[in-house]
Amino acid sequence: MKKRIHDIELFLKYPHEVQRELLKKLVTEAKHTEFGKKYGFKDISNYEEFKNRVPVHSYEQLFPYIERLMKGEQNILWPSEITWFAKSSGTTNARSKFIPVSQEALEDCHFKGGKDLISLYVNSNPETRMFTGKGLTIGGSHQINEFSPDSNSFYGDVSAVIMKNLPIWAQFIRTPKLEVALMDKWEEKIEKMAMITSEENVTNLVGVPTWTILLIQKVLALKGTNNILDIWPNLEVFFHGAVSFTPYRELFNKLIPSSGMNYWETYNASEGFFGIQDVANSDDLLLMLDYGIFYEFIPYDQHDEEHPDTLTLDQVEIGKNYALLITTNAGLWRYKIGDTIKFTSLSPYRIKISGRTKHFINAFGEELIIENAEKAITIACENTGAIIDNYTAAPIYFDEGSKGGHEWVIEFKQSPSDLDTFSQLLDENLRKINSDYDAKRYKDMALVMPVVHDVPEGTFYNWMKKRGKLGGQNKVPRLSNNREHIDSLLEMISSTQV
Structure with missing residues (x-):
């Protein structure tokens, strides 16, 4: 963890150099893909050439490529084999989205984000005892890719994709077991999770506030108490994300009546892991710059234009609303994620999620x-x-x-x-x-x-x-x-x- 904190300090010190090198690496690695050949990646040597050559993409514009990946074709958007897809909940439109998840995205983004979350928390809380018990993770579910049943590929909630691919050591420090955590019958899953985890020494929670509240209430009802600390006396932190925590804070204070309880926010999505709270009692998120994601930013008043102006990290301003544009190590090229953010600090780069372009x-x-x-x-x-x-x-x-x-x-x-x-x-x-x-x-x-x-x-x-x-x-x-x-x-x- 100390070594990783040192690495984080490096990208805090040299943010623009890290992002420029990352873009160069992404373009170089994908130059022989179908997408890379179409847009002449082998001739791109700097950001301006990349920006002028590769158009901004919505999900609908990338979907023809993704659909072919789901049917078993490879080397379309990214050179390594794609066998996992994160299925989005479709909050921006009625249709589900399927986001390719490469091995590089798992290792260098999602897993790295989880490890950094713990590293940054421990760095701010050196007296933590979270490792004396288990982490309770509320995951989604996954299934065989019905678009290509013979291709040995799968899709599911991003949490399920991550949990299914975690290294074996990670399974020993979490609860419940995978077969329960990844159940697709949600009501039955909550019941089983409550029964199992109420007998565990849970020290940390990971999940979306709404569903975590539901599980805590099930556990309280099961044990006949209104104080979760009667059941999990060593509970000390809730790592949360996906929705704003602000409206839920008071309810959590009632469910977990402890002045020592910590709340640590993340910004992760099907498309990647983007930000982590790095300071206690703050709702600002440190933008993580070495996760295989190159960032661009669209001024909010241009977010729905076909050819918007795009800014790099060195051009953004504090307090302005930007639509997030990402290029990733899973083959999302200049992709409009649908979220809007504001910068609260430029040294280091910290952000707040301000909303969604379609929400x-x-x-x-x-x-x-x-x-x-x-x-x-x-x-x-x-x-x-x-x-x-x-x-x-x-x-x-x-x-x-x-x-x-x-x-x-x-x-x-x-x-x-x-x-x-x-x-x-x-x-x-x-x-x-x-x-x-x-x-x-x-x-x-x-x-x-x-x-x-x-x-x-x-x-x-x-x-x-x-x-x-x-x-x-x-x-x-x-x-x-x-x-x-x-x-x-x-x-x-x-x-x-x-």
């Missing part, structure tokens, strides 16, 4: 992103004693004789003292945070007060189950620019009440 509400020019929503909800909760579990929001479109607005469906663990006050605080803080939203709300000219529904406990779980979206990699769509999700949810609630 927003902009029906009236208000450009509401997840970062705005999370801040406003947190303030509204703090001032009304509420604790939130899940939420989603969508526009209310203009209709004859009525104005537009936003509709929120929120499941509280602890309802606000007054829902009208909560709604008013939500609106007031969205106006403070987002000037575009404020302009549309001025004298109710374009947008009226948001409509907020307080729904019963279990609503989102039942809705996700109905949609076949239970599992660690599936996330509730927070903000949608259409009413597909919210109408489906409200319809289910209405039919249940009838």
